[in-house]
Amino acid sequence: MAEYRRDFIAFGLLALLYLVIFTTFGTAYTTRMVVEATCYALIALGLTIQWGYAGLFNVGIMGLVAIGGFATMLISYDTNPAFWESDGPAMLAGVFFRLLASIVILVGVFNLHRTGLSKRLRTIIQLIVLAACYLWVTGALDETATYIEREAGFIGGLNMPVLVGWAAGAVVAGAIAYVIGRICLGLRSDYLAIATLGIAEIIKHFLKNADWLTRGTLTVSPIEWPVPTPNEIGFVAARASYLSLTAILVVITYLLLERALNAPWGRMIKAIRENEIAASAMGKDVERRRLEIFVFGALLMGLGGAALVTFARIFDPSGFLPLNHTFLIWVMVILGGSGNNRGAIFGALFVYLIWTLSEPAALYLFGLAESLGTALFNWQAPDDLDSRALQMRVFVIGLTITLVLRFAPDGVLPERLGQDDK
Amino acid sequence: MDELIFFINKVLINGTVIGSIYALGAVGVTLIFGILRFAHFAHGDLMTVGAMFALIVTALAASAGFTAPVPMGFIVMPVAMAATAVLAIGLDHVFYKPLRDKGTRPVVMVMASIGVTLMLQGVVRLFAGTQSRSFYIGEQKDIFRIAVPIGDARRTITITEPQILLIVFTAIVVVALHYFLTRTRRGKAMRAVSDNPDLARVSGIDTQMVVRTTWIIGGGLAAAAGTLLSLDVVLKPDLSFNLLLPIFAAAIVGGIGQPFGAIAGGFIVGFAETVSIFNWALLLRPFRDIWPEAIEFPTRIAFVPTEYKLAVPFFILIAVLIWRPTGIFKGRQF
Numbered sequence: 001m002a003e004y005r006r007d008f009i010a011f012g013l014l015a016l017l018y019l020v021i022f023t024t025f026g027t028a029y030t031t032r033m034v035v036e037a038t039c040y041a042l043i044a045l046g047l048t049i050q051w052g053y054a055g056l057f058n059v060g061i062m063g064l065v066a067i068g069g070f071a072t073m074l075i076s077y078d079t080n081p082a083f084w085e086s087d088g089p090a091m092l093a094g095v096f097f098r099l100l101a102s103i104v105i106l107v108g109v110f111n112l113h114r115t116g117l118s119k120r121l122r123t124i125i126q127l128i129v130l131a132a133c134y135l136w137v138t139g140a141l142d143e144t145a146t147y148i149e150r151e152a153g154f155i156g157g158l159n160m161p162v163l164v165g166w167a168a169g170a171v172v173a174g175a176i177a178y179v180i181g182r183i184c185l186g187l188r189s190d191y192l193a194i195a196t197l198g199i200a201e202i203i204k205h206f207l208k209n210a211d212w213l214t215r216g217t218l219t220v221s222p223i224e225w226p227v228p229t230p231n232e233i234g235f236v237a238a239r240a241s242y243l244s245l246t247a248i249l250v251v252i253t254y255l256l257l258e259r260a261l262n263a264p265w266g267r268m269i270k271a272i273r274e275n276e277i278a279a280s281a282m283g284k285d286v287e288r289r290r291l292e293i294f295v296f297g298a299l300l301m302g303l304g305g306a307a308l309v310t311f312a313r314i315f316d317p318s319g320f321l322p323l324n325h326t327f328l329i330w331v332m333v334i335l336g337g338s339g340n341n342r343g344a345i346f347g348a349l350f351v352y353l354i355w356t357l358s359e360p361a362a363l364y365l366f367g368l369a370e371s372l373g374t375a376l377f378n379w380q381a382p383d384d385l386d387s388r389a390l391q392m393r394v395f396v397i398g399l400t401i402t403l404v405l406r407f408a409p410d411g412v413l414p415e416r417l418g419q420d421d422k
Numbered sequence: 423m424d425e426l427i428f429f430i431n432k433v434l435i436n437g438t439v440i441g442s443i444y445a446l447g448a449v450g451v452t453l454i455f456g457i458l459r460f461a462h463f464a465h466g467d468l469m470t471v472g473a474m475f476a477l478i479v480t481a482l483a484a485s486a487g488f489t490a491p492v493p494m495g496f497i498v499m500p501v502a503m504a505a506t507a508v509l510a511i512g513l514d515h516v517f518y519k520p521l522r523d524k525g526t527r528p529v530v531m532v533m534a535s536i537g538v539t540l541m542l543q544g545v546v547r548l549f550a551g552t553q554s555r556s557f558y559i560g561e562q563k564d565i566f567r568i569a570v571p572i573g574d575a576r577r578t579i580t581i582t583e584p585q586i587l588l589i590v591f592t593a594i595v596v597v598a599l600h601y602f603l604t605r606t607r608r609g610k611a612m613r614a615v616s617d618n619p620d621l622a623r624v625s626g627i628d629t630q631m632v633v634r635t636t637w638i639i640g641g642g643l644a645a646a647a648g649t650l651l652s653l654d655v656v657l658k659p660d661l662s663f664n665l666l667l668p669i670f671a672a673a674i675v676g677g678i679g680q681p682f683g684a685i686a687g688g689f690i691v692g693f694a695e696t697v698s699i700f701n702w703a704l705l706l707r708p709f710r711d712i713w714p715e716a717i718e719f720p721t722r723i724a725f726v727p728t729e730y731k732l733a734v735p736f737f738i739l740i741a742v743l744i745w746r747p748t749g750i751f752k753g754r755q756f
Contacts, residue, residue, distance in 0.1 A: 055527070055529065057529050057532060057533070059536065131725070134725070135723065135725070183740055183743055183744055184743060187743060187747055188528075189528070189529045189532075190455075190460060190461035190528065190529070190532055191674070191743060193461060193463075193529075193532055194461060194667070194670045194671075194674070194739065195736075195739065195740065195743070197666070197667065198667045198732075198735070198736040198739065199736070201667065201732055201736075202730075202732060202733050202736055205729065205730060205732060205733070206730070209727075209729045209730070322663070323540070327536065327540060330533070330536075334533070382551060384551050384552070384553070387551070387552060388547060388548050388551055388552075391543075391544055391547035391548055391552070392544060392548055393544075394540050394541075394543050394544035394547065395540065395541050395543075395544025395545060395548065396544070397537075397540050397544075398536075398537045398538065398539065398540025398541035398542075398543070398544060399537070399541055400537075401533065401534070401536065401537030401540070402517050402534050402537035402538060402541070405521065405526075405530055405533060405534050405537065406517070406520055406521060406534075409526075409530070
């Protein structure tokens with residue numbers, strides 16, 4: 001038992017903290033916060049296996065979260081009859097056909113070396129065909145997008161169960177991670193960071209600008225819940241049942257991860273992290289294992305994002321921010337203790353609490369500073385003091401990251417190494 | 423003729439301008455990557471902070487009543503460069519050096535630099551708010567319109583004063599950097615550390631000095647790029663994040679640890695952006711009369727819609743990582 005004392009103390013204090021919030025802010029507020037914190041816990045578990053177990057540096061969490069939310073929206077939102085009655089589906093099928101045809105042509109062109117053409121000529125042909133296919137497909141897509149936006153607004157959803165949407169969110173996020181992983185995992189870790197940062201921004205840009213698909217800045221709401229909604233059974237009961245769903249997901253994920261990590265597979269992953277060269281000398285396929293881990297982590301991020309968006313009931317592509325959906329999760333993982341699943345869950349619950357409270361706290365502190373400054377020095381505060389106060393939280397997140405890395409790189413609940421690992 | 427001039431304005435001039443900005447940033451990133459061995463994510467924010475410093479000094483100078491034939495922001499730029507260089511060295515001492523001394527993995531350094539990014543962003547927004555600011559306090563931005571005396575051209579080649587200053591400054595930097603790296607002791611020491619740090623240390627090169635110089639060059643050029651970009655457009659506190667990806671792409675395209683590769687990479691990325699968002703159908707317009715009836719006359723042939731500009735550097739980056747991870751100038755492969 002002694003080895004779990006630290007966990008007990010940490011989670012005990014955390015429970016106490018939540019109890020204080022519960023008594024001061026009321027049930028509805030607290031359940032909302034806990035639900036969101038559990039969604040973040042899912043995402044943080046995804047990051048802790050990527051970073052803590054395999055040392056993969058992913059700063060594109062926001063993109064995976066957003067794509068998870070988007071997939072849920074697309075699957076579970078009501079169908080849009082205006083779209084299905086128009087020529088839209090046929091035109092989309094046309095675009096899809098062009099895409100398939102282009103892929104076939106491109107596969108052919110990239111196999112030209114079998115014909116014995118010179119390399120320079122091959123490259124030129126490949127580039128020209130690539131550009132032509134690209135223009136051909138995007139041209140059709142542009143036309144279709146304009147048509148759908150004019151006739152139907154956007155394509156609407158598929159009106160399927162929400163949980164199917166969550167699964168789809170996880171799968172799509174995993175698929176994107178697979179592509180990025182295939183390209184970047186063989187290279188230096190910094191490249192993965194740069195590439196994930198880029199893909200996250202591109203996904204956000206795409207979701208924001210593809211009005212035909214997501215309604216862009218007009219946002220889509222309300223998204224169905226997998227449990228009864230507040231309109232049916234009231235705020236507290238609805239949120240509590242949502243919470244039970246997310247909490248069960250977190251627990252199941254946690255148990256499965258613990259099981260996997262204590263299995264030969266998990267030991268292999270740790271061996272690769274500790275000494276890549278030795279592991280590959282032992283015949284382990286380092287790149288493949290890394291790709292697995294990266295995709296698994298992304299699945300969890302997509303799932304967490306889906307749960308988060310569903311809970312908010314609104315899909316707003318501009319609402320995804322690198323700060324809230326990437327760096328906050330990083331703070332959760334490194335503060336909680338990277339490489340420790342309980343650490344990630346603790347970090348998520350704790351950091352999210354602090355993050356939520358920091359908003360009113362920052363406003364209060366800046367208000368206080370303003371009144372003091374006015375009283376003592378006749379200081380004229382700027383008009384946008386409130387927005388600046390919220391920006392202060394950016395600074396605090398950055399400071400936390402640097403301080404934890406320097407002074408407590410193991411976090412609150414450090415990774416537990418087995419007897420043989422020491 | 424008008425179409426051609428439009429092309430020159432939109433593609434050549436804009437590409438050179440944005441390419442110069444990327445090049446100035448990428449030189450710093452590639453030097454830091456080569457010598458300290460980590461991707462410095464806070465570089466974009468060094469640019470913002472540098473531009474902030476320049477803006478403060480400009481405002482002071484303007485309130486003191488100084489006037490000059492060129493924009494005040496350009497005159498005070500050396501001050502901002504020096505201040506940013508000092509800031510960069512300070513950041514290194516407080517945040518990166520302790521980690522380096524502990525021998526942490528480079529990836530942890532990247533994480534720390536992200537922490538620094540967020541801190542710089544927070545500080546800038548705390549003191550400057552989130553709105554855009556103009557450098558032109560009581561002065562006008564000069565815009566030169568050069569008429570082209572060929573044919574019936576009505577459009578003019580348009581270039582602004584800060585754009586000219588930027589291009590000239592970049593050219594000077596390239597020459598100065600070349601002389602510094604190949605002719606001076608300190609520059610040669612930097613190249614030695616970049617090529618083989620252990621060998622450099624045992625041959626008696628002062629690595630501390632090399633690290634300091636790296637930050638001075640990186641910080642100074644970042645401040646210059648930020649100031650010149652803000653002079654041309656406006657100073658936006660969130661400018662940095664959008665610059666980060668193209669700058670990294672430029673550094674990787676040029677080959678990590680290759681300053682001249684980074685400059686070339688900067689221009690490649692800059693031109694790729696303007697070329698891919700340009701509407702090529704415009705250039706076909708003069709041929710409308712002889713266009714075959716059978717084919718519909720294209721009104722729009724652009725590779726990327728303007729709102730997806732950010733995707734261009736990303737795809738260049740991916741293409742380089744797939745086909746030539748060392749970059750076109752054979753940088754170091756990690």
